[in-house]
Amino acid sequence: MNHEKRTLEFYALAVFFALFVLFLYGPLSAILILSFQGATGGLTFPLNGVSLHWFANLFERQAVGDFGGSFKRSLVLGLMVMIVTVVVSLLAGLAFRQKFRGATALFYLAVASLVVPSIIISLGIGVVFQQIGFRPAWYTSAFGAHLTWTLPFGVLIMFAVFNRFSPAYEEAARDLGASSWQTFAHVVLPMIAPSLIGVGLFGFTLSYDEFARTLMTSGTFNTLPLEIYGMTTNVTTPVLYALGTVTTVFSFLVIVATLGAILYVGRRRTRA
Amino acid sequence: MTVALERPAIAAAKPARRRRFSIGAVAPYLQSAPLALILGAFLLLPIIMIVVVSFWDYDFATMYPDFLTTNYSDVLGSGVTWKTYLNTIKFAFIVWGLTLFIGFWVAYFLAFHIRTTAMQMVLFLVCTVPFLTSNIIRMISWIPVLGRNGLINSTLVHLGLVPKPIEWLLYSEFAVVLAMVHLYTLFMVTPIFNTLMRIDRSLVEAARDAGASGWQVLWNVIIPLAKPGMAIGTIFVVTLAMADFSTVQVMSGGQSASVALMMKNQMSLLQYPAAAANAVVLLVLVLLMVAGILRIVDIRREL
16 A cells, blocks of 8 residues: 555644644643743733843742742752652563463552552551651652653553563573573673663653652652642732753753663664 | 485584573573563562552651551541542543544554655654654743643634633633643554554455445454554553653643652652552552453564
């Protein structure tokens, strides 16, 4: 069917797809443009001149609360979640290749982690910490809350990766006399490296943007999404858009860097 | 002859294999332990705790261990709560229908109409990237578009199509549905695209050769085979929409309610047992929905 002429269906769906992309990116570009609003401009178009006023405003402490501190916390938390997600998902993926008691139960627990409403996890962890007498903090309770969201993604991705992974490569390595560690480090790991980088990206971005699970678990100090959520109700200047632009650009940089890393690893492997 | 030669080799290998077997038998438990521990501590334990607390007594500041069913009778006996639950289900249902429609056609276009794999991947990434940016920012980004003086209203007024700005674009149920579709459609596109890509193209050709029209191929071959992807996407969208409170709060401007938003308000009033009772009811509802969908599809096979 690939050699047929373009049908009417193709053009209709192409228009539909274009509209969908516009729907996805249109509003985002609106706040991107409006964040360069002049100093006297408001929350909507038209632009009253072009300036960096609201970006400068962002870094004045009193204007938007604690932007620098919350950004730093979200960044560190995202990195912590990323590392744990990659390691734990990889180990669990390896475990699921064999049969073991409780495998099905653990698998469905991971799926449950995905479907349990986030606010319930937030409330539950909050109550558990309160009853044990621990103070909730972004690096303990919120850290665990984020893992309940990132780990199922990581585990499901690793599950899918190992489903398609032929054991022939490992058998070949073993036949050539490689130990099981050598087989893992020199055969399995390089082959699944791009997927692991993908899991890392998921872990970081899902944590960096997570908000419902942080609500009851962040303790005294806010993460960036909580800070932004607070701003939606009480900030009525384009500084909100400036913050949106900065965090979105940061997310894009992370995504581009990750894709670059995946391409680099993939190309190095095909060259080798 | 060969049999005789192999026999001692097997005999020699046996002890070694037994030793490897014993290490191999422990390995999956060690490898899955971190996952089990984390989910146990931050998923199972909190849910058990919520169930326990939902029977406790409370006043304005603290809660007291007890065994009361009043929290549940408050939840199930209140007309406002019933309305909120119905409202939440209504949002979830509408958003599900829209995301399924949009998600299927987008995935179908990518899988069956884009000819090169490279282009497929690029367009798929274009769809995925917004998923990796902040939900709240993507929600806020509708304000300058839908607002009273927003892009759509000013354009419509400018063109003379409406005499004055349309009020129901922002801070309305319409805005809530629009924002949820905007946030969650990607969860539908990805699994459907995944299953469509795995459909054997020779099935489509066979249907064509047997004289099926384009629509017949779509309706009798592609859609039935895409059902597992649709089911997984449905699980994502329905559970996300049922659990949503921020979209409802921000986009309805406080004029609409959802179960999770009601819970959030109870939590800010420190009425944890009341929130916990709501949590249990919501959890049972969501798990029943998911169990229903899982009867149609085996996720382990679809990954």
